[in-house]
Amino acid sequence: MTEKIKKKILVVEDDNDFRFILETSFSKAGFDVCCAADGLEGLNLVRSEKPDLIFLDVLMPNIDGIEMARILKGENIKTPIIFLTNLSDVDHIAKAEETVMADYVIKSNISVEQIIEMAKNKLGIK
Amino acid sequence: MAQVDKNLKKLGEFGYVNQNCWLAKSLGYPPTKRCQYCQSRFGECLFTRYLIVSIVLIAIIVFAVYILEGLVSKGVIISVFALVIVYGYFFDKSTEKIIEANFEQKKAKDALEKLNCELEAKIKEQTRHIREAYEVERRAHEELEKMNESKNQFMAITQHHLRTPLSSTMGYLDLILTNTFGKVPKKIAEILVKIKGATQGEIKIVNDLLDISAFQMGKNVLQAEDDVDLEQMIKEIFDSQAIEMKERGLYSKIDTEGDIPLIFADKSKLTPALANIIDNAIKYTKEGGITTTLKSENGKVFIFIKDTGMGISKECLGKLFSSTFERCSDAQKAFAVGKGIGLFLSSKVVELHGGKIWAESEGVGKGTTFCIELPIKNVK
Numbered sequence: 001m002t003e004k005i006k007k008k009i010l011v012v013e014d015d016n017d018f019r020f021i022l023e024t025s026f027s028k029a030g031f032d033v034c035c036a037a038d039g040l041e042g043l044n045l046v047r048s049e050k051p052d053l054i055f056l057d058v059l060m061p062n063i064d065g066i067e068m069a070r071i072l073k074g075e076n077i078k079t080p081i082i083f084l085t086n087l088s089d090v091d092h093i094a095k096a097e098e099t100v101m102a103d104y105v106i107k108s109n110i111s112v113e114q115i116i117e118m119a120k121n122k123l124g125i126k
Numbered sequence: 127m128a129q130v131d132k133n134l135k136k137l138g139e140f141g142y143v144n145q146n147c148w149l150a151k152s153l154g155y156p157p158t159k160r161c162q163y164c165q166s167r168f169g170e171c172l173f174t175r176y177l178i179v180s181i182v183l184i185a186i187i188v189f190a191v192y193i194l195e196g197l198v199s200k201g202v203i204i205s206v207f208a209l210v211i212v213y214g215y216f217f218d219k220s221t222e223k224i225i226e227a228n229f230e231q232k233k234a235k236d237a238l239e240k241l242n243c244e245l246e247a248k249i250k251e252q253t254r255h256i257r258e259a260y261e262v263e264r265r266a267h268e269e270l271e272k273m274n275e276s277k278n279q280f281m282a283i284t285q286h287h288l289r290t291p292l293s294s295t296m297g298y299l300d301l302i303l304t305n306t307f308g309k310v311p312k313k314i315a316e317i318l319v320k321i322k323g324a325t326q327g328e329i330k331i332v333n334d335l336l337d338i339s340a341f342q343m344g345k346n347v348l349q350a351e352d353d354v355d356l357e358q359m360i361k362e363i364f365d366s367q368a369i370e371m372k373e374r375g376l377y378s379k380i381d382t383e384g385d386i387p388l389i390f391a392d393k394s395k396l397t398p399a400l401a402n403i404i405d406n407a408i409k410y411t412k413e414g415g416i417t418t419t420l421k422s423e424n425g426k427v428f429i430f431i432k433d434t435g436m437g438i439s440k441e442c443l444g445k446l447f448s449s450t451f452e453r454c455s456d457a458q459k460a461f462a463v464g465k466g467i468g469l470f471l472s473s474k475v476v477e478l479h480g481g482k483i484w485a486e487s488e489g490v491g492k493g494t495t496f497c498i499e500l501p502i503k504n505v506k
Contacts, residue, residue: 015290021297028306059286086289087282107293108329112300 007123008032010051012042012068013084014060018107022055025112026119039063043071051079053123055115056102058085069102080122183211281339288332295325334467341474348392348478356427356500357386359393360418363401367408376408377415386420389427389502391479399475402468403431403496410494411435425502426481432495438487446485447473476500 009031013019019035026033034049036042040062046054058065069081081102103122105115120126187207194203299322302310310318357380364371364378371378407416414434421428438446447469476483481500487493 015294017294018290018297021294021301024301024306025297028304059282086286086293106289108289108296109333112297112304 003030005030005125006032007053007125008034008049008051009119010034010036010042010045010049010054010079012036012039012045012054012060012065013057014038015057018057018084021112022115025116029116029119031119039065039068042068046072046077046079053119054079054081055119056081056083058083058087082118082122183207281336285336288336289329292325292329292332296322296329299325334471337471337474338467341471341478348395348475350390350392350479352390353388354391354393354396355388356429357382357420359397360400360404360420360429363397363404364416364418366401367404371408371415374408375413376411379415379417381417381419383419383421386422386427387502389500391500392475395475396479399472400429400498402472403498406468407431407433407435407494407496414493422502427500427502429498429500430495431498432493434493437490437492438485438494439490440487443485443487447483 009026011019011022011026011033013022013035014037016037019037023033023035034045034051036045038060042054042056043063045051056065056068063071065083065085069083072079072081083102083104084107085104086107103118105118110118187204190207191200191203299318301307303315303318303322360380364380367378404416404418411433412435416434417432419428419430419432473483476498479500481498483496483498486495486497
């Protein structure tokens, strides 16, 4: 049994499959995980669950990832964000980095292990 | 009368005659035009004024002669008035000259104003033309921007739709292969690894195609960083190919001439660009191997990747980096499968770094050298 990590990760991702993959992977790695299927649900979960790290999809219905990050910044919520996307457009990256200082991950170019490694690094877990 | 008419004509030429002038009218002189300079009315017109002054003076002389008759000699009276008239005539002549000079000045000024007006009208007309042309250009620019925006949106949607299922496939494969859903039998795990490899290949193709579109749309896709170690990069590329090269009995050798400086480059783009060239060199070399030489000169780093492979004909050398993705017939004979986009992408990445790429070959069967020149600092 994997050792429990006392850190909570919020996954905001509209793609059911990818959300399931991340949820399963983070749980397996020992994280507490909560999930949202769009930005609106994500905002509510940030306020109620107070996660330590947010994995945030860019293209989503209702409120997209960049807008959600902007709202969080407006509310002075400084939870670190790692953007998940399938867009490699540099303009989009600039737009996202303008909103908050965030990391950016192209979903298809990274493995689940690498994503977990990234989360651990971001949270300072060895 | 003829003299008066002549004078009137003369005055008319100067524009002194006013069409409102009753005298000019009564004398039958056609009121050709309104006095365009003095804009005078009746009594103010120069010609009218001469006549009125003359009549008044004659009347005064007659009256004075009548009153002063007997007191002063007629001759004296007439002489005095004659003197006054003569003096007045010359005085008036000089005044006339001043007035004429003023008129000439006004005329010149008016001509200048007219010219100014014409010029202004011309400028206005030209400004209108320029505005119209600008408007047309602005609209065209807007159209282009809209088209570009649509293209970008299309690209974004395409990226999303092409990559999303691939991300999920890779994710599920990772979960299954890490026994998340239970222990996977060895044979199935081997097959799943092959599926994963194929999916990774698919992701590479999608990324290549998206990169091509981005290059063709003129986007700068580079995110350059300092201190990129080219020697290390090339070593890592050869390391990743070590198993295949060993199986095929090929050697790989890296020579450096002096110290190779670290360069300013986008590692994530330059690595696949160089890997592509090295992969090609390995792919088309049946025996022998690849020798890579690095050297630095004049703020540039040169990489020469020399293989002992099938070589390239002169005709094909020019087509290697073509955006039409043509494959040479020799290459097609050797390997039926190939997209022909790899070298194009490599060349674009090198160009975006401000560098150059070219290939040299003595001919078919004599090996090929790919030459890459990269600036140490400059990234476009």
